[in-house]
Amino acid sequence: GAIVPLPVSFRSGSHRGKFNDRDGAIYVSGMAGWGTYTAADGCLQRVRYTGKSLQQxxxxxxxxxxxxxxxxxxxxxxxxxxxxxxxxxxxxxxxxxxxxxxxxxxxxxxxxxxxxxxxxxxxxxxxxxxxxxxxxxxxxxxxxxxxxxxxxxxxxxxxxxxxxxxxxxxxxxxxxxxxxxxxxxxxxxxALNTKPNPFAVPSKDVTAKVEVGVGPNLSFSPRRLDVRAGDLVELTFTNPDTVPHNWALFKPGTLARVGAAVNALVTDPEAAARQYVPETGDCLAWTDITPPAGKMAIWFRVPEEPGRYPFLCTFPGHWMAMQGELVVAPAEGNGKPK
Ligand SMILES: [Cu+2]
Incomplete structure (x- = not known):
């Protein structure tokens, strides 16, 4: 439906209106129950047809x-x-x-x-x-x-x-x-389908603490994060920006497939409940969509395979610009958990 203002004003709130079959007029009654600028506490008023035309x-x-x-x-x-x-x-x-x-x-x-x-x-x-x-x-x-x-x-x-x-x-x-x-x-x-983030579970076995934030013009700061294979990472994501963002880590070489899936999320009513993370099986870890001035920590195990792992913001419209890399160096024989 639509509401259209009529070029009349009533002495009080107008809650009910009814046409009278006998005179063709509409009778309006109402009261000033909630906040209102009207003059009277209540009213019963008649709106007559004057015979003139009215553009509406x-x-x-x-x-x-x-x-x-x-x-x-x-x-x-x-x-x-x-x-x-x-x-x-x-x-x-x-x-x-x-x-x-x-x-x-x-x-x-x-x-x-x-x-x-x-x-x-x-x-x-x-x-x-x-x-x-x-x-x-x-x-x-x-x-x-x-x-x-x-x-x-x-x-x-x-x-x-x-x-x-x-x-x-x-x-x-x-x-x-x-x-x-x-x-x-x-x-x-x-409201119904949001699941708790599986990575928002604190771990005592952290071997690397990483901080990443949001820079200007849809960017991560820093754009490169360094860890070792098998590290247990505590990653803190901070969003000082004016729009929401997330941080999501993907398998190497999956960007084209992931990008297409992220673009398709715009028309998916369940996407917000899934934190805009595409269900391609390529996402290794992610934060929730973090609102402006928000912050979130996640804990995840770095894959054993050294290499360059892309991370993205998968919030609608961001991933093309908002990218970075988690660079995974080979593990050292220093007793770190594998
Ligand atoms: Cu973003």
């Missing part, structure tokens, strides 16, 4: 390449056909045990805020009674806010719950970005 959105349809909006009156095509006259943004809520939710980016997992969605073209349809806004980056989201101009100085807000997008609107450019799962599905998977 009266319907909409979501496609995977944009939104069609139907209007009560024909739009002014000179204004409405210009993509720059309209605005679109989206955000998500976090479904969880707490009351209420912050507003989260629908494009950057874990970040608070809204995302601006570019409107690349507008089609004026049905003799001006419908508009199709091409929005190639549209996704299933909790809130999609459109500000649509239908004439000079005439704008309409629609706040849409975009649970499901239909196929592409014919005649408009098709989307290129993959469709993400609905945020509610990802949140539910996170």
């Amino acid at each position: 959105p009266i319907g909409f349809h979501l496609h995977d390449n944009g939104v069609r909006i139907d209007f009560a009156e024909p739009v002014d095509s000179g204004v409405a056909a210009d993509p720059a006259r309209h605005f679109a943004q989206s955000w998500n809520y976090r479904y969880g045990g707490g009351y209420g939710s912050d507003e989260y980016s629908s494009q950057h997992e874990g970040l608070r805020g809204h995302d601006h969605l570019p409107i690349t073209a507008v089609q004026v349809l049905s003799g001006g009674r419908s508009l199709f806004l091409e929005i190639p980056e549209i996704q299933p989201v909790d809130q999609l806010h459109l500000l649509v101009a239908t004439g000079a100085g005439v704008e309409h807000d629609l706040v849409i719950t975009a649970n499901r997008l239909d196929g592409p609107m014919p005649g408009a450019e098709e989307r290129t970005l993959p469709l993400r799962p609905h945020p509610l599905i990802a949140d539910t998977a996170r």
